[in-house]
Amino acid sequence: MSDVPKTSRAACVVTYKEPLELRDVPIPDDIEPGAILVKTEAASICGSDVHLWQGELGIASRIPLPIILGHEMMGRVVRMGPGVKTDTAGQPLQEGDRLVWTHASCGDCYMCTVTHQATLCPNRRMYMFTNCEKPPYLVGGFSEYCYVFPTSGRIKVPDGVSSELASAASCALRTVVHAFDRLGRIEDYETVVVQGAGPLGLYAAAMAIRAGAHQVVVIGAPANRLSVAETWGASHTINIEDIPNARERRGIVRDLTGRRGADIVIEVSGGASAFPEGIDLVRRGGRYLVVGQVGEHQVSIEPRYIVEKQISVIGVMSGDTNHYYKALQFIKNNRERFSFEDMLSNRYTLDQVNDAMESMRAFREVKAVLTMA
Structure with a gap:
């Protein structure tokens, strides 16, 4: 058994909007059956981390602080509870193996067993949303060690996928993989518009390009994010800082699509105005895939446009074990086509976590990564 200390340094939200506190959090002495203890190698910072830190997510008021922030991370196995022999895909597992893992669905409820939609499990235990003063304590990614729940997929x-890219894939990309599963086939004559140029938007653009879309248009900002999309092969980009008027953006999309509008619009920006704009951008009979709307904001739309245009509106939440697996395979199998490292804009140590969070909040980063050397 690997030598493991008694405590793990972790970056904790104690009060919303205040700097994260570095605390020594207990490491459990006993690992319950089916659980795993990992030593974190990389934890990438998601926009949701920033929103939760600022108290902007709808769930924030119901979370008992303090929490360890972070929900996309990669670690090496250092201890395994009784009964752990393989990962969820059946691959043999041993100490030293690199691992990504899911939130923990219960496996027993209606959503888990009948509909097989584990991401909608009402009993789901989620990393960074769980109090870190109660066992098993290590329930967030911004920590030297992390506890993999017994019912978490792992x-x-x-080989060939870096720890940093594996971490980034364990949230944004697995969610996009889930979204594309729900979206269905993309034809080679279709135009896809992506609303948002963050990691979700960049991965969505990459998957749409890989699927063979005729055109992929990315709408967002700032310019450094759009340049990544262009490098990856986006047909067109629209910078909302240069073209702030939604009507003008719609005009550009209509000009690119024979005045029809986009066949598929993918919302991954989280912006309050994105949803009504997306309804406007999609063509008659088109599909609108909504991923980024997780805040509590309200928007005004006319539902008749969904009816009159006969739009399919598809919502997507998080991802399950199969999406994590597919996300890692997408990275592995498309490394030559997409320079995924371009998205990893900066590295920080755990001691620099507040600098990293401020840079993410100010959109100076595309994807910042904490390294736990």
């Missing part, structure tokens, strides 16, 4: 990271 997938070994394939």
Whole structure:
């Protein structure tokens, strides 16, 4: 058994909007059956981390602070509870293996067993949303060690996929993989518009390009994010800082699509105005895939446009174990086509976590990564 200290340094939200506190959090002495203790190698910072830190997510008022922030991370196995022999895909698992893991659905409720939609499990235990003063304590990614719940799916990271990219894939990309599963086939004559140029938007653009879309248009800002989309092969980009008027943006999309509008619009920006704009951008009979709307804001739309245009509106939440697996395979199998490292804009140590969070909040980063050397 690997030598493991008694405590793990972790970056905790104690009060919303205040700097994260570095605390020594207990490491459990006993690992329950089916659980795993990992030593974190990389934890990438998601926009949701920033929103939760600022108290902007709808769930924030119901979370008993303090919490360890972070929900996309990669670690090496240092201890395994009784009964752990393989990852969820059946691959043999041993100490030293690199791992990503899911939130913990219960496996027993209606959503888990009948509909097989584990991301909608009402009993789901979620990393960074769980109090860190109660066992098993290590329930967030911004920590030197993390506890993998017994019912969390766990997938070994394939050779050739860096720890940093595996971490980034364990949230944004697995969610996009889930979204594309729900979206269905993309035809080679279709135009896809992506609302948002953050990691979700960049991965969505990459998957739409890989699927063979005729055109992929990315709408967002700032310019450094759009340049990544262009490098990856986006047909067109629209910078909302240069073209702040939604009507003008719609005109550009209509000009690119024979005045029809986009066949598929993918909302991954989280912006309050994005949803009504997306309804406007999609063509008659088109599909609108909504991923980024997780805040409590309200928007005004006319539902008749959904009816009159016969739009399919598809919502997507998080991802399950199969999406984590597919996300890692997408990275592994498309490394030559997409320079995924371009998205990893900066590295920070755990001691620099507040600098990293401020840079993410100010959109100076595309994807910042904490390294736990």
